[in-house]
Amino acid sequence: MANLIKLPNVSGYLIVGLLLGPSFFNFVGSGTAKSLEIISELALAFIAFSIGSEFVLKDMKRYGKSIFIITFAEVMGAIIVVFSVMYFIFHKDFAFSIVIASMSAATAPAATLLVIRQYRANGQLTRTILPVVALDDAFGIMAFGIAISLAKMSISGVKPSFSSLLFDPLVEIAGSLAVGLAIGLILTMVLKKLKSHDDLQVVSLVAIGLGVGASNLLGLSPLLTNMMIGATLVNLLHKPDRAFKSINNFVSSFYVLFFTLAGATLNLSILKTIGLIGVAYVFSRALGKYLGSLVGSLSVKAEKSVTKYLGLALLPQGGVSIGLSVLVRQQLPEYATAITTIIMFSIVIFETTGPIFSKLAIQKAGEINGLDAYRNEQTLAEETDIDDVYCTYIHEGSES
DSSP states (O other): OTGGGTOOHHHHHHHHHHHHSTTTTOSSOHHHHHHTHHHHHHHHHHHHHHHHTTOOHHHHHHHHHHHHHHHHHHHHHHHHHHHHIIIIISOOOHHHHHHHHHHTSOOOHHHHHHHHHHTTOOSHHHHHHHHHHHHHHHHHHHHHHHHHHHHHHHHHOOOOOHIIIIIHHHHHHHHHHHHHHHHHHHHHHHHTTOOOHHHHHHHHHHHHHHHHHHHHHHTOOHHHHHHHHHHHHHHHSSSHHHHHHHHHHHHHHHHHHHHHHHHHTOOGGGHHHHHHHHHHHHHHHHHHHHHHHHHHHHHTTOOHHHHHHHHHHTOOOOHHHHHHHHHHHHHOHHHHHHHHHHHHHHHHHHHHHHHHHHHHHHHHTTOTTHHHHHHHHHHHHHHHHHHHHHHHHHHHHHHO
């Protein structure tokens, strides 16, 4: 049905979930959704593992600095615009404004990745989106850690230590990457000895599961851990595509369940209580993301397609923001209700419209079905090389 009206599949899954949830028929209640959270956690881990495959070192050496600058700019763009709107226009106190602004930074990679896969997109914009979305979460976690410390300082009047302000989020990021690297190295050594597709699949799934379990046990980020596992694999394994394809062939049903459950957890009743401030948050986050990515792209002289359309592909918001809402409830309970309501409203809007904007971005950039065109070019280039070698051989043979 989504295809009939030219929507991405992800939008269809979310809308069906919305119909099944408490907003309409209530077939999937909050208790049921909570008991199935393991599916969402695994789906996010699979997505993070796939995104890790985009961090090829030789490509990162070429684009790394640009990607870093663009990501930093779009994260800061969202934080600055949202903070300014909340603090200067709505006159909210500093703690509320800085925390909710920091939560605007994270982008949900799942929807964007599936849209890119569905439309077999490839090109400069597509190759920029995936590493930016991946780095975006690392910057978002760090920004939130700093914002929470600043918020506590403003409320209590007690100056936080430098370590709690900077090193706590750094420890989470560094720890996640270290655990991912360790699992990735072991996985690489094991996969080198395996030939069977089934064996590759099972061992890779076990590694991803270990990444999730170890991260939860140590209070780290499963998203960053599994991203690092994927990045380690793609750089050290001779033919990493076999491992990634074995996972991709397995996880399609998880993605369908993940987005349907995500839709089922959205409750439209919050629209009644959200007010103007929720609408302002949605527009200011979108504007900040767009302006930030525009400034970042211009500063590194990125391709025209990246400069014009990257901001549209960075709008989806989901899992990371929900996780940060839980931390707000634990550490700043006085702001939890207001912040969680606004964030959930934002997720309702961006989860349903974000995939549409992602599709629009890659469509405007002319990268839909770009993967097929790229593979055709590669095949043609290989055939041309063979012809050149053959002609040279014949020419040299005739001379001799």
